[in-house]
Amino acid sequence: MKKNFIRKIASAVLAAAVLLPLAACGPGGEASSSSSSAAPTSSSAQSSQASGGEFVFGMQTQPDHLDPFLAATADTRSILFNIFEGLVKPDKDGNLIPAVAQSYEMSKDATSYTFHIRKGIQFQNGNPVTADDVKYSLDTAAGLSGGKVLVADLAKMKSVEIKDASTVVVHLKQADYEFLPYLTSAIVPKGYTEQDTHPIGTGPFEFESYSPQQSLVLKKNPDYWQKDLPKLDKVTFKLESDSNALLMDLQGGSVDGASIANNVASQIGSGFQLIQANSNSVQMLGLNNSRKPFDDVKVRRAVSCALNPDEIISTVNFGKAVRAGTPVIPGLKKYFDDSLTHAYDQNTQKAKQLLSEAGYPNGFSMAITVPSNYTVHVDTAQVMVSELKKAGVTATIKQVDFATWLSGVYTQRNYEATVISVDGTTLSPRSYLGRYLSDASNNFVNYKSPEFDSVYKQAENEPDEDKRVELYKQAQEILSKDAASVYIQDIANLNVLRDEFSGFTPYPLYVFDASTIYRAK
Amino acid sequence: MNNDRRFSLRVGAVLIFLVCSAALISLFYTPCDPYAIDAAQRFLPPSLHHWFGTDNFGRDNFSRAVTGARYSLFVASVTVALSCFFGVVLGLLSGFAGGIADEIILRLTDALSSFPAVLTALVAVTVFSGGKFAIIPALAIAFLPSFIRLTRSGAMRLKNLDYIQAAYVSGASTARIMFRHLLPNLLPTLIPAVVVGLSNAILAESGMSYLGLGIQPPTPSWGRMLFEGQTYLFHAPWETLSAGLMMVLTVLGFHALGESLEK
Numbered sequence: 180m181k182k183n184f185i186r187k188i189a190s191a192v193l194a195a196a197v198l199l200p201l202a203a204c205g206p207g208g209e210a211s212s213s214s215s216s217a218a219p220t221s222s223s224a225q226s227s228q229a230s231g232g233e234f235v236f237g238m239q240t241q242p243d244h245l246d247p248f249l250a251a252t253a254d255t256r257s258i259l260f261n262i263f264e265g266l267v268k269p270d271k272d273g274n275l276i277p278a279v280a281q282s283y284e285m286s287k288d289a290t291s292y293t294f295h296i297r298k299g300i301q302f303q304n305g306n307p308v309t310a311d312d313v314k315y316s317l318d319t320a321a322g323l324s325g326g327k328v329l330v331a332d333l334a335k336m337k338s339v340e341i342k343d344a345s346t347v348v349v350h351l352k353q354a355d356y357e358f359l360p361y362l363t364s365a366i367v368p369k370g371y372t373e374q375d376t377h378p379i380g381t382g383p384f385e386f387e388s389y390s391p392q393q394s395l396v397l398k399k400n401p402d403y404w405q406k407d408l409p410k411l412d413k414v415t416f417k418l419e420s421d422s423n424a425l426l427m428d429l430q431g432g433s434v435d436g437a438s439i440a441n442n443v444a445s446q447i448g449s450g451f452q453l454i455q456a457n458s459n460s461v462q463m464l465g466l467n468n469s470r471k472p473f474d475d476v477k478v479r480r481a482v483s484c485a486l487n488p489d490e491i492i493s494t495v496n497f498g499k500a501v502r503a504g505t506p507v508i509p510g511l512k513k514y515f516d517d518s519l520t521h522a523y524d525q526n527t528q529k530a531k532q533l534l535s536e537a538g539y540p541n542g543f544s545m546a547i548t549v550p551s552n553y554t555v556h557v558d559t560a561q562v563m564v565s566e567l568k569k570a571g572v573t574a575t576i577k578q579v580d581f582a583t584w585l586s587g588v589y590t591q592r593n594y595e596a597t598v599i600s601v602d603g604t605t606l607s608p609r610s611y612l613g614r615y616l617s618d619a620s621n622n623f624v625n626y627k628s629p630e631f632d633s634v635y636k637q638a639e640n641e642p643d644e645d646k647r648v649e650l651y652k653q654a655q656e657i658l659s660k661d662a663a664s665v666y667i668q669d670i671a672n673l674n675v676l677r678d679e680f681s682g683f684t685p686y687p688l689y690v691f692d693a694s695t696i697y698r699a700k
Numbered sequence: 701m702n703n704d705r706r707f708s709l710r711v712g713a714v715l716i717f718l719v720c721s722a723a724l725i726s727l728f729y730t731p732c733d734p735y736a737i738d739a740a741q742r743f744l745p746p747s748l749h750h751w752f753g754t755d756n757f758g759r760d761n762f763s764r765a766v767t768g769a770r771y772s773l774f775v776a777s778v779t780v781a782l783s784c785f786f787g788v789v790l791g792l793l794s795g796f797a798g799g800i801a802d803e804i805i806l807r808l809t810d811a812l813s814s815f816p817a818v819l820t821a822l823v824a825v826t827v828f829s830g831g832k833f834a835i836i837p838a839l840a841i842a843f844l845p846s847f848i849r850l851t852r853s854g855a856m857r858l859k860n861l862d863y864i865q866a867a868y869v870s871g872a873s874t875a876r877i878m879f880r881h882l883l884p885n886l887l888p889t890l891i892p893a894v895v896v897g898l899s900n901a902i903l904a905e906s907g908m909s910y911l912g913l914g915i916q917p918p919t920p921s922w923g924r925m926l927f928e929g930q931t932y933l934f935h936a937p938w939e940t941l942s943a944g945l946m947m948v949l950t951v952l953g954f955h956a957l958g959e960s961l962e963k
Contacts, residue, residue, distance in 0.1 A: 423930045442756060446935055494739040494757055551912035554931075561757065561918045565737050575832070578912040 232698040233413040234680065236691065237425045237437035239552055241392060241418055243585060246374040247365035248320050248329035251585065251621075253460060253602040253689045258416055260690040261397055262303075263365035263380035266294050266313065273606050273687040275359055278404075279308055279366045279381055289354040289642070292362070296345040300404050302368050303385035310341040315369035317349065317362075331620055332361040332610065356642055360605035383409040383694035392418060397693070409694035410682065422554040429675065436676040436683070438691065440555045441496045444673045451675045456685035457510045458672035460602035461503045461611070462556070464547070464563060464665040465588075469625035470595055472543055479662035480523070481533035485570035486563060487525035488667045495558045499671040505655040506601065507611045509669050510687055513648055514608040516655045523662070530570040542571030548587070548594045551578035555670065556598040563598070589623050600670065602689035608651045609639070615658060626663040709960035715953030719946070723769040732760035734767045734920055743936040753938030755928065761942040764920035769946060771921050775836055775914075776901035782840040784894055787847020788886075792878045794848065795855025805848065813845040821904065825913045835914045839904050843897060850893055854886040892961045899954035906947060922947050 240254035247263045250256055268278040277283065280294035294313070301307045315324075321336045322328035335355060340348040351358060368379055378386050383405070384397035395416040399409055417434050419425045426443045428434040429451070444453060466473040466482065473479055492500045501509045504520035534542060545567075547560045560576045567574045574596075579587065588594040603610030613619055616635060617627040631654055638650035674691075676683050681699040684692050731751070741758035744750050752761035794805040812820065824838030858864060859882070867877050902922075908914035909923030917924055922943040929939030 423927065426931060442931055446931055448934075490737075490739070494737060494742075557912075557917065558757075562737055564918050565735055568735075576916045576918070578916060 231410075231412045233415070234411050234436065234693065234696055234698075235415045235417055235434045236693065237417045237419055237428050237434035237439075239419050239422055239425055241552075241581060242389075242395065243582075244375055245378045245386075245389065247367070247378065247380070249375065251589070252581075253600070256604065257689055257691045258395060259365075259378070259380075260382070261384045261414065261693050262378050262382045262386055263367070264382050265363035265365055267359060267362050269360075269363060269606060269686065269688055269690075271684045271686055271692075275363070275606075278363075279313065283359075285356075285359070289356045289358070290351050292349045292351075292358065293342070294347045294349070294362075296347065297404055298345070300381060301402055302381055303379050303400050303402075304368065305402075306368060308366065308381060309369075310344055310347050312369045313347045313366055314339040314341055316366045317364065319367075320364050328620075330361075330364050332604065332613070333364060353640065354642065355639065356644075357607055357609070357639075357647075360607045360610075363605060384414055387413075392420075394418060403694075405694075410697035411693060414693040421552050435680055436674065436696075438672055438674050441499045441671065441673060442554070442558070444675070445497060447675060450678055452678060454674045454676065454683050454685060455499065456672050456674070457501065457508065457687070458600065458602075458670050459508050459510055459687060459689045460600040461506050461508055461669055462559065462598065462600040462667045463503075463506070464667065465594075465597045465599060465624045466662075466664050467592060467595055467625055468627065468663065469592075472537065472539060473595065475537045476661055477533045477537035478539065478543075479664075481530040481537065481570065482567070482572070483523035483662045483665050484526045484530035484533065485567050485572060486523075486665055486667070487566055490525075490566070491559055491562050492668055494562050495555060496668070496670055499673070500668040501671075503666040503668050505659060505666055506615070506664075507608055507651075507655060508603065511606070511608060511611075514651050516652045516659075519655060519659045522659045523665075525566070527569050534571065542573060544573040544575070545595050546575050546577050547596045547598060548577045548579055548584065549598050550581045550584040552581050553599075556600070559667065560598045592623055592625060606687060612651065612654055612658075615654075615663060624664050626658075626661070628657060628661060628663075631657045631661075705960045708956045712953050712955070712957030712960060715949050716957060719769055719950045719953065720773065722766045723773050726763075726766040726770050730760075730763035730767060732763045734759060734763040735918055736760075743932065745936070746938060752942035753936065755925075755939040756932060756936075761925075761939050764925060765922070765942045765946050768920040768922045768925060768943065769950070771915050771919065772902050772905055772950070775833065775839070775905045776898050778833075778836050779839040779843065779901045779905075780894055780897045782836070783843035784847050784890070784897070786840075787844050788851045788883070788890070790844075791848045791851025792855050792882060795852035796859050796878050796882060797874065802852075806852075809845045809848050812841070817842040817904070818907065821908060822911075822913065825908065832916060832919065835905060835908055839901055839908070842904070843901065846897070847890075847893070850889060851886060854889055855882055858882055858885055892958045895954050895958035895961060899951045899958070902947065902950055902954075 238254055240252065242255040242258060243252050244250045244255065247259050250259055264278040266278065266280040267275040270276045279297060279300060281297040283292060283294045285292050296308060296310060296313065317333065317336065317339045318324040319326065320330040321333035323336065323338065328334050335351050337350045337352045340350060342348055365380055367374060371379060383400055383403045385400045387396040387398045389395045395418065397414045399412050403409065417428065419428065422440050422443050425437055425439060426446060429437060429447050466479055468474060488502045492498060492502060502520050503509065504522055505516055507515045509515050534540065547563065549556050549560045551557060557578060564574045564576060588597050612635060614621045615626045615631060616622065617632055634650055634654045634657060638647050638654065641647040641650060674683055679698055680696055682695045682697045684695045686692060736759060738758035741754050742756050744754040746753045750760050750762065752765060755761055790805050794802045821838045821842040824841050825834050828834040828837055864877060864881060867881050905914055906923030909921040910927045914923055915921035925939055925943035929943065933940055
């Protein structure tokens with residue numbers, strides 16, 4: 180009996196002994212920061228590097244749909260960016276470059292756009308892209324062929340006219356000088372119905388296989404229209420459940436690169452280059468505007484006053500983030516209204532006062548639903564709980580897996596508050612502000628304001644750019660005044676790449692472009 | 701009682717006493733506020749002020765570990781109490797009454813134990829969604845089958861003995877025989893099972909909290925501390941080690957205790 184007991188102690192000690200040396204020989208926190216200044220190498224400068232090879236990119240997500248018209252999450256769109264292209268596509272400077280179209284013209288009154296399809300471009304299944312395919316794709320996305328509107332941004336389209344075999348004209352219901360960004364919507368083969376299980380587009384990589392919760396594999400599209408791209412033969416997206424698993428993958432060598440959170444970045448050690456860029460999404464505390472007590476603007480303002488984004492940035496993100504204050508990303512400089520960043524500074528007294536005015540002198544209880552795979556959001560929520568407590572609000576955290584979050588919070592809007600980062604699908608202020616329209620299908624905070632709706636609609640129809648910018652800023656001011664939700668930060672996106680790889684291209688959008696990456700050694 | 705068992709008993713008692721008193725004291729006093737966030741104080745190594753150092757939020761690991769002991773012990777004891785109570789009642793019914801009741805209870809137990817315990821608990825947590833302690837009924841269900849089996853086999857072994865027959869003849873009711881005559885004689889097998897059950901419940905709770913399904917942050921729990929500290933294992937292992945140490949001591953204590961109580 181005693182032997183048995185001693186054996187147990189011995190095994191416990193042994194287990195501890197295994198852990199300790201690991202801790203001792205780990206790299207110090209500072210070691211990794213030396214490489215953080217490594218600038219991304221411009222891809223066009225290198226032409227002599229070896230092509231081919233395999234690259235494994237770690238992601239902390241699960242795709243929701245592979246069909247480009249159904250995919251709702253930012254991470255999924257980031258993966259699909261490598262498979263699909265629109266008539267135009269964004270480049271690394273935020274401009275739109277012709278993709279499936281070779282060239283385009285806008286009519287003078289901005290009610291129609293003409294596109295000339297690129298000569299020789301073909302889908303990954305070998306079929307050439309025809310005017311029929313383009314019409315089919317846009318009609319499907321915009322719901323013009325009888326179905327639902329799948330891409331809300333395209334609802335302004337009136338019709339798509341086939342002029343000849345390689346020319347397509349897009350007619351709009353009303354003039355729109357800023358419609359081009361929405362035509363990054365994917366072009367897909369006409370009549371192909373298997374997109375959700377085997378996506379086919381015109382992008383640099385074609386789909387090979389997908390194992391849910393494990394990996395999604397893409398291979399080189401040999402007929403890609405940009406002749407020197409992609410450089411890799413194969414890209415595997417390794418799908419992980421949380422940031423710890425991703426860190427283990429990086430250290431263990433099973434992934435070659437990843438987009439990681441700041442707390443993980445401080446731990447990865449040498450052998451990696453760190454590329455810092457804006458994540459181009461705004462992390463927010465989404466408040467369900469149609470749920471008590473958040474239907475009262477005073478309560479929403481009180482919550483805004485109770486929180487301190489600066490503390491969240493320094494605690495959770497080690498200072499690597501830009502404070503927001505509005506749903507528009509700070510990177511969209513022309514439209515971002517920086518006067519709103521400090522519209523609500525932390526003021527516990529004022530928060531309490533607002534709460535008693537709203538009829539909650541003793542505060543209230545709220546549940547913050549957070550997707551558990553995003554450690555950064557869970558950590559943010561922890562800081563929020565402690566800040567809200569000071570204002571008398573008892574907040575609790577409820578972790579759910581991402582699929583549950585998508586259906587319960589985002590789609591069914593059955594929640595009180597949530598922490599999430601929201602990105603834009605295009606480089607236009609509309610993709611950040613449009614979801615606050617009273618009838619928008621993606622208005623998951625249930626914000627309703629006729630004033631906002633009318634300013635937004637006015638901005639859409641305004642031909643003069645300066646006036647348009649002014650109107651978009653006005654719309655942000657209304658959101659801020661109504662405290663539609665609490666806009667915390669644009670978290671710096673840290674991309675790590677094993678030293679032997681190069682060519683990472685940061686975008687002003689939330690996308691990962693695998694086509695320019697190559698093995699340098 | 702021989703020397704080996706006395707040794708196990710002492711070790712177990714001392715360890716459990718230490719952990720329990722730490723948990724009790726944490727109700728009134730902790731060296732620091734276990735919830736106080738301060739980025740300037742993060743990743744401090746162990747010192748006189750912060751015995752186990754601080755975590756990535758600058759919270760005191762020692763205070764969090766002892767506060768976590770409170771929740772872990774609470775969840776474990778309520779879980780085991782629930783599953784033991786229902787397990788014993790169903791087990792006695794099944795073992796003593798036999799017949800159709802036995803069949804039904806046994807099949808249900810089989811069905812329940814055909815799923816891995818953790819999976820059962822995961823499903824139950826989702827069903828009882830919400831609430832800080834949704835994990836308690838979830839784990840209680842997962843632990844139920846072992847108590848039913850144990851009680852049933854004991855009851856079947858004892859029910860044909862003479863003293864039970866004698867009780868029958870003297871007109872005692874079934875309930876009286878079950879709880880007055882059978883149960884006390886089952887205690888020697890039940891008590892070690894309860895003690896070992898406590899250590900299993902603590903491990904299960906930590907496992908669930910590690911996965912994000914148990915006690916929700918910022919309430920401290922050992923499993924969550926392991927998860928949060930894991931990222932910084934190489935840089936600041938204090939958080940993981942403090943939670944790990946508490947778990948090792950508690951589980952070891954319960955095991956030693958359980959072993960000394962076994963026949």
